Amino acid sequence: MVLLDGKKISNDIKNEIAEQVKKMKSRGEKVPHLAAIIVGNDGASLTYVASKVKACERVGFDSTLIRMPNTTSEIELLDKIEELNLNPDIDGFIIQLPLPKQINTQKVLLAVNPEKDVDGFHPTNFGKMALDMSTFIPATPFGILELLDRYGVETQGKHTVVIGRSHIVGRPMSILMGRKGFPGNSTVTLTHSHTKNITQITSQADIIISALGVPNFLKAEMVKDDAVVIDVGITRVIDETNEKGYYITGDVDFENVSKKASFITPVPGGVGPMTIAMLLKNTLLARERQN
Numbered sequence: 001m002v003l004l005d006g007k008k009i010s011n012d013i014k015n016e017i018a019e020q021v022k023k024m025k026s027r028g029e030k031v032p033h034l035a036a037i038i039v040g041n042d043g044a045s046l047t048y049v050a051s052k053v054k055a056c057e058r059v060g061f062d063s064t065l066i067r068m069p070n071t072t073s074e075i076e077l078l079d080k081i082e083e084l085n086l087n088p089d090i091d092g093f094i095i096q097l098p099l100p101k102q103i104n105t106q107k108v109l110l111a112v113n114p115e116k117d118v119d120g121f122h123p124t125n126f127g128k129m130a131l132d133m134s135t136f137i138p139a140t141p142f143g144i145l146e147l148l149d150r151y152g153v154e155t156q157g158k159h160t161v162v163i164g165r166s167h168i169v170g171r172p173m174s175i176l177m178g179r180k181g182f183p184g185n186s187t188v189t190l191t192h193s194h195t196k197n198i199t200q201i202t203s204q205a206d207i208i209i210s211a212l213g214v215p216n217f218l219k220a221e222m223v224k225d226d227a228v229v230i231d232v233g234i235t236r237v238i239d240e241t242n243e244k245g246y247y248i249t250g251d252v253d254f255e256n257v258s259k260k261a262s263f264i265t266p267v268p269g270g271v272g273p274m275t276i277a278m279l280l281k282n283t284l285l286a287r288e289r290q291n
């Protein structure tokens with residue numbers, strides 16, 4: 001079994017990006033600038049956004065964190081987005097999801113200038129992705145592709161089963177794995193809450209990508225020998241004995257599934273850090289495109 005070490009690969013990618021930023025600086029060019037909007041006080045979202053800002057510092061990007069209260073109206077958020085759309089210093093920005101319930105997420109994502117949409121969530125960018133056009137690929141699926149690529153995991157002709165059809169991970173992942181090229185050329189099954197006999201489907205999979213958010217969902221008996229297992233789940237489980245009051249777990253029963261898998265991502269240290277590295281990569285691309 002080979003561990004797909006997202007911590008190491010994301011560090012390599014950050015070093016590569018930092019090197020490019022150094023060159024940009026030495027040429028007297030503007031460095032990439034990422035902004036992130038977070039609405040409300042959700043602990044996990046605040047942690048993710050803080051990690052994104054910290055990663056910007058690490059590679060030499062400029063960053064701006066915009067915090068808005070939980071009571072923010074849709075109009076107030078749309079105004080802030082317009083401000084970032086028009087600010088020439090900001091190369092790319094993200095709105096951390098989920099948003100409070102008074103705000104329509106689709107309306108908000110539509111308001112982002114697609115040229116600055118480094119999350120790749122705007123329908124224009126999502127459509128381009130589906131049509132094999134050059135665009136911003138959503139960071140988590142992009143990170144998974146990069147992991148498969150850097151470890152030389154064969155995807156061509158393989159049966160990939162994606163668990164979960166979220167707009168952020170499952171849906172784009174199912175499109176990307178079926179695209180022409182590498183990683184891609186897979187035969188894809190997208191499973192979700194209405195899927196029947198899921199064990200029968202997962203046990204035929206060469207590659208399983210689980211993005212469900214249910215701890216220990218994927219058990220050893222659901223996985224065939226030598227399968228590649230990608231765990232996108234990040235769930236906080238309350239644990240008073242832990243210093244933080246919780247621990248992080250994925251969708252996969254790692255202890256038992258890892259005994260059967262050929263490649264597997266750990267949680268934490270697998271897909272999570274890759275997401276941040278690929279957001280930086282998209283921001284660098286946004287800056288390059290402005291030139």
Ligand code: GUN
Nearest residue numbers: 094095096097098119139
């Ligand atoms: N919430 C969970 N994942 C993501 C992500 O990749 N981007 C944003 N903006 N919000 C998220």
